[in-house]
């Protein structure tokens with residue numbers, strides 16, 4: 001029997017950009033016509049707070065959703081989801097960034113940024129420090145797009161946290177701000193590419209110009225004069241409106 | 256909110272509290288019997304903060320300029336640049352540099368504790384007695400130091416020659432004792448003009464720190480009358496007069512240690528035409544430190560290695576030569592000092608013989624205190640207490656052989672005496688390990704790519720000039736050399752996670768401290784575990800790979816359990832709402848792809 005694929009965008013990405021969700025689903029459906037999509041949280045924030053019982057219940061409801069869709073292999077765009085879902089053996093979990101090099105980028109985006117004058121510093125997501133295939137995937141994508149990249153001193157398996165981790169922002173915001181600022185300081189260039197929407201928000205708070213890698217794949221070519229998309233996640237209202245829109249996008253994409 | 260923490264939290268905390276190296280002393284500091292913060296003051300020197308450096312040295316040592324010149328610096332043997340590259344930091348010379356450049360009376364901490372009404376007599380004004388007096392005075396006791404000599408400083412003043420340690424450096428540093436209000440009875444010999452019993456009757460406690468001032472002279476044929484002396488008496492006379500009345504012009508010093516070097520070099524300065532050292536050891540096994548030996552050779556001291564003096568030949572009562580026998584080995588199979596002589600003989604001319612083969616401790620208790628090898632008193636090694644109530648022994652009289660060790664014993668005796676005076680247990684709650692030189696647990700590997708940089712040396716006055724007088728011969732570091740030397744320090748302390756994690760810096764000096772406090776209180780402020788990014792960056796850099804995030808995460812769970820399933824911190828209300836919505840029907844969707 002053929003493998004059934006699923007896609008899970010997570011929380012911060014749909015809150016950030018329904019457009020990216022829409023285009024990513026379309027791209028994946030081009031490769032996996034039977035694609036299922038689940039928009040729900042993986043429960044990482046609940047876990048981080050230490051709410052063991054609540055987590056079990058919430059995580060259980062997510063796994064049930066995925067099982068309902070009869071998914072064998074789940075593609076995830078969020079690194080926390082990646083780690084969380086890998087705890088379940090009901091299906092396999094793979095990062096979108098690891099998969100993209102395997103299935104290739106659409107012809108129309110390849111090499112699109114060859115003439116860009118921007119050098120992007122890569123900020124890796126710290127929860128997947130051990131996963132080299134993800135790091136490689138990101139660099140492959142950047143190269144395919146034609147962007148030049150630079151690495152901070154602490155990168156890949158030594159990547160520093162963006163400052164968002166551990167749910168410290170609401171309880172120790174000054175500290176979080178310092179951590180964000182320090183991470184940005186480390187970046188060799190002003191422009192930063194991330195592959196987590198929460199990291200992007202942190203990089204912006206720390207003073208960098210930051211883009212999500214999906215912005216670079218699906219959006220306009222970035223040049224020195226481009227401004228990064230606004231920090232949507234800093235505004236709860238906009239973020240929830242987007243999350244709701246993303247839900248609509250999914251409903252429309254998969255009928 | 257009192258939280259009951261799970262066993263997992265405690266076991267992680269214990270592991271971290273016990274094995275974290277964050278508070279482990281660097282090699283040099285652990286090795287120093289006084290635990291002077293060499294790493295700290297060397298850092299100050301490198302940063303050009305010389306007053307800070309002096310302040311830091313003075314927290315442990317009242318004699319920075321003195322020890323900077325003459326300390327036998329066991330720290331340098333322990334220095335990582337020694338164990339790795341055989342080129343230790345010039346720690347002592349850096350100390351001297353800081354002291355020479357920046358020590359001023361205004362920096363001295365002359366505060367003393369509230370008067371306890373107790374009185375203590377200290378016998379001996381050497382480094383041990385002085386240190387004991389300082390500590391007892393600071394604890395609020397009245398202290399009187401007795402010394403049979405008219406000068407203060409013990410062997411630092413009447414043993415070590417002035418060309419190594421100028422009297423004015425020592426005298427200036429000893430004036431600290433006057434500033435503290437310590438009294439002196441100079442020219443009073445305890446055991447003669449005043450007995451130990453009298454002191455015990457007049458004072459509440461007595462510290463014996465009268466050093467080892469009996470020069471050893473073995474029975475040798477022809478040794479009986481004039482022209483023969485010993486290092487203690489010779490150097491004492493030199494210290495007072497820069498001369499030696501019994502000395503002729505052709506001096507033979509017997510012994511191979513630093514004291515022998517001091518004698519031979521002093522003899523030249525006091526007018527001897529020739530100075531020759533005869534020792535049992537062969538050249539490479541000479542106990543003297545290399546720089547002393549080299550300096551002596553440069554000044555014209557001659558060496559006869561591997562010889563034993565068999566007989567002193569006299570004419571008209573005056574020595575004219577010695578008969579030597581070759582020495583085949585020094586130690587027997589059991590490791591005991593047991594020289595084996597050969598059959599070869601040789602003669603060496605001389606008119607004066609100075610024995611520099613060791614010093615003994617005199618018994619000033621009139622037989623009340625048992626003594627062991629070298630006359631050292633039998634004492635409790637942890638407390639330095641004797642069988643006589645209120646009598647403690649310090650310094651060389653208790654077994655030290657170098658000044659900084661003598662000071663550590665002075666401090667130890669003072670600690671015991673203070674407890675005795677307050678009617679407290681001499682031992683309870685004391686960490687004896689920290690009262691002496693110890694091996695640090697610090698074992699972070701040397702950073703990769705660490706270069707072997709050459710040690711800097713200070714300049715010596717030209718040998719031909721310096722051998723004619725008792726002026727100081729080591730010029731000390733200039734600023735450039737001091738800065739360069741200071742920057743060779745490898746800073747052997749584990750601050751890996753503290754350099755990495757901003758959060759830890761908000762709450763502690765190192766995880767070991769944080770978790771020790773947690774274990775002691777069995778509580779922690781919720782903001783601590785909830786400020787961790789759970790990013791494991793600390794684990795990445797930790798030589799022990801401690802999982803602090805796991806410990807904090809476990810603590811969080813216990814906080815939630817104790818708080819009806821919620822985080823105890825208000826700010827997390829926003830996360831609660833976020834999570835509710837993220838799982839709510841309104842914002843979630845599942846869409847199954849076609850079968």
Ligand SMILES: Cc1cc2nc3c(=O)[nH]c(=O)nc-3n(C[C@H](O)[C@H](O)[C@H](O)COP(=O)(O)OP(=O)(O)OC[C@H]3O[C@@H](n4cnc5c(N)ncnc54)[C@H](O)[C@@H]3O)c2cc1C
Nearest residue numbers: 379381382383403409410445465466650651656657658661
């Ligand atoms: C020649 C020589 C060179 C040395 N060089 C070094 C060196 O370079 N570096 C180093 O670290 N160490 C050196 N040492 C060792 C160091 O000097 C001693 O370890 C240290 O001074 C011992 O200190 P102390 O206080 O126990 O005794 P001491 O310094 O010996 O002081 C004892 C004091 O007690 C007094 N005294 C003795 N008997 C009586 C009595 N009955 N009544 C009253 N007072 C009395 C003495 O006059 C003396 O002042 C050297 C020793 C000698 C002999």
